[in-house]
Amino acid sequence: MTGMPTVWIGLDAVEGQEVERRMADGRMPHLAALARRGRFRAVEPDVPGFCGGIWRSFVNGVPVGEHGWHFSKIWRPELGRLDQAGPDWLRLRPFWDKMSAAGLRIGLVDVPHAPDPGPGFDGVFVSGWQTHDYHPRLTRPAALAAELEAGFGRPWLRAEAYGPQTPGDLLRQHRQGLASIRQIAAISEWLLGRHSLDFFMVVVGGAHRLGHYLWDLSQIDRERLPADDLARLSGAMDDVYAACDDAVGRIASAAPAGARIVAFALHGMGANPGWTDLFPEMVRRLGGPGGGRQRRGLRDYVLQLRRSSWALRAHPYIPDAVHRMIGRQWSSRMHAWRSTRVFSVPGELGGNIRVNLAGREAEGIVEPDAEYDDLCLELCERLGRVYSLGGDEQPIVGSAHIVDRLVPTDAAFRTYLPDIVLEWSESRIGDSRGIALPGAGEIRWQPGRRIPSGRSGNHRPRGWALGDHGLGGFGAGQPNVLDLLPGLFGSVGLATDRKPGPGRLAAQAMEQDALARAS
Numbered sequence: 001m002t003g004m005p006t007v008w009i010g011l012d013a014v015e016g017q018e019v020e021r022r023m024a025d026g027r028m029p030h031l032a033a034l035a036r037r038g039r040f041r042a043v044e045p046d047v048p049g050f051c052g053g054i055w056r057s058f059v060n061g062v063p064v065g066e067h068g069w070h071f072s073k074i075w076r077p078e079l080g081r082l083d084q085a086g087p088d089w090l091r092l093r094p095f096w097d098k099m100s101a102a103g104l105r106i107g108l109v110d111v112p113h114a115p116d117p118g119p120g121f122d123g124v125f126v127s128g129w130q131t132h133d134y135h136p137r138l139t140r141p142a143a144l145a146a147e148l149e150a151g152f153g154r155p156w157l158r159a160e161a162y163g164p165q166t167p168g169d170l171l172r173q174h175r176q177g178l179a180s181i182r183q184i185a186a187i188s189e190w191l192l193g194r195h196s197l198d199f200f201m202v203v204v205g206g207a208h209r210l211g212h213y214l215w216d217l218s219q220i221d222r223e224r225l226p227a228d229d230l231a232r233l234s235g236a237m238d239d240v241y242a243a244c245d246d247a248v249g250r251i252a253s254a255a256p257a258g259a260r261i262v263a264f265a266l267h268g269m270g271a272n273p274g275w276t277d278l279f280p281e282m283v284r285r286l287g288g289p290g291g292g293r294q295r296r297g298l299r300d301y302v303l304q305l306r307r308s309s310w311a312l313r314a315h316p317y318i319p320d321a322v323h324r325m326i327g328r329q330w331s332s333r334m335h336a337w338r339s340t341r342v343f344s345v346p347g348e349l350g351g352n353i354r355v356n357l358a359g360r361e362a363e364g365i366v367e368p369d370a371e372y373d374d375l376c377l378e379l380c381e382r383l384g385r386v387y388s389l390g391g392d393e394q395p396i397v398g399s400a401h402i403v404d405r406l407v408p409t410d411a412a413f414r415t416y417l418p419d420i421v422l423e424w425s426e427s428r429i430g431d432s433r434g435i436a437l438p439g440a441g442e443i444r445w446q447p448g449r450r451i452p453s454g455r456s457g458n459h460r461p462r463g464w465a466l467g468d469h470g471l472g473g474f475g476a477g478q479p480n481v482l483d484l485l486p487g488l489f490g491s492v493g494l495a496t497d498r499k500p501g502p503g504r505l506a507a508q509a510m511e512q513d514a515l516a517r518a519s
Contacts (some may be wrong), residue, residue, distance in 0.1 A: 006468075012207055046480050049399070157176060167222075188254065210237070266481050268463060390431075430450065
């Protein structure tokens with residue numbers, strides 16, 4: 001190896017603006033010290049609108065069109081249904097395979113979506129210990145799991161209790177989440193002291209979980225909280241960011257002398273707009289004649305049941321095989337396909353639309369080229385005019401992207417991506433009395449509407465990096481997540497095919513957005 005040992009510390013979904021503010025006022029001193037070594041840089045997604053696939057892009061080292069993992073459930077046109085994303089049909093070739101092939105010893109701790117490197121892996125691998133997203137508990141070497149439990153106890157971060165939250169739920173998450181951040185810092189210290197590694201990456205997943213549920217108190221009845229509990233939960237995110245800074249300090253101190261240290265997040269966190277659950281109904285109403293006609297009857301009952309608080313609470317206890325069977329059967333029959341022009345597909349952050357395109361979908365009815373292009377443009381224009389009722393009557397859509405303008409049409413996995421992706425504005429469903437849909441009426445509700453997921457926080461697409469990351473050569477360009485890789489590889493003495501600089505697709509998207517604003 002010709003490079004120095006390198007340690008990358010991921011603070012998953014920790015918001016960059018909050019980090020900058022806390023570094024400036026002295027509340028994140030360890031990150032501020034790293035920033036003095038290498039300045040804070042904002043980092044864009046590889047492709048706008050695909051925040052849900054950003055970790056897959058980073059792990060694979062290629063943009064979303066070249067790997068296809070944009071959400072946990074993806075529409076498969078060749079099967080005519082949703083399917084669980086998996087490496088058997090999507091690309092998963094992690095960037096660190098090149099490091100291993102070069103003879104470097106690697107440590108990977110809870111890197112989201114990292115695949116099992118196998119029993120012959122020459123290094124340290126820990127997965128599913130405190131990741132926000134579900135990963136099976138796995139270590140390499142296999143005996144490491146028992147050592148970690150013996151030395152540090154069982155993992156503090158539990159499976160996500162997706163759905164409406166009580167004050168007690170939030171207090172429990174606060175306690176367990178902070179303990180998980182301290183625990184993973186201690187584990188990282190121990191691993192770095194015990195193993196000689198050329199490259200070590202740990203990702204603090206507890207910050208992601210706590211950001212979703214403790215961002216604010218909009219999803220609970222705060223008036224009923226005792227004063228002590230109200231104070232504790234009101235300051236919960238301050239505790240989270242302080243714990244993350246302390247973890248950075250502990251891990252950096254345990255790194256080998258002279259090691260290059262990087263702290264980073266691939267995306268951030270902010271207030272949850274809450275519009276995603278309403279999106280399928282928006283698409284049904286705005287899709288034009290036949291634009292999302294749904295089968296009625298049993299489907300409606302099943303959909304209502306799946307979104308009930310009981311079903312959301314029971315979700316973690318239902319076997320994956322049952323989830324997959326229900327999802328496959330339901331999704332294949334969710335629309336009257338011969339009269340459906342567009343339909344929504346799942347996403348975590350914004351809104352995703354597929355066109356029922358002839359020649360691609362099993363029962364496609366929209367002709368390619370002119371009809372397809374006109375339909376996409378019309379939908380983007382109409383979605384941009386959906387606005388919130390009551391208050392300041394803001395548009396709820398921040399941006400609508402036609403995917404073929406962001407991803408090459410011949411990209412290896414383009415067929416599994418939506419045709420339109422939306423990003424929401426700052427308008428929040430809880431501050432609204434409803435929405436007005438251009439030419440399709442209104443949907444109204446009582447003010448203070450809660451979000452079915454119970455999440456007061458949701459992702460923001462912009463990430464950040466600071467420390468010895470080698471991003472100084474970008475000039476005025478805005479790096480995206482893939483532009484982190486040349487510096488990462490360079491720090492351990494390896495080269496990549498990717499040249500430093502703003503990502504090509506991100507640059508194209510920014511240019512298109514500028515043109516759209518000008519027009």
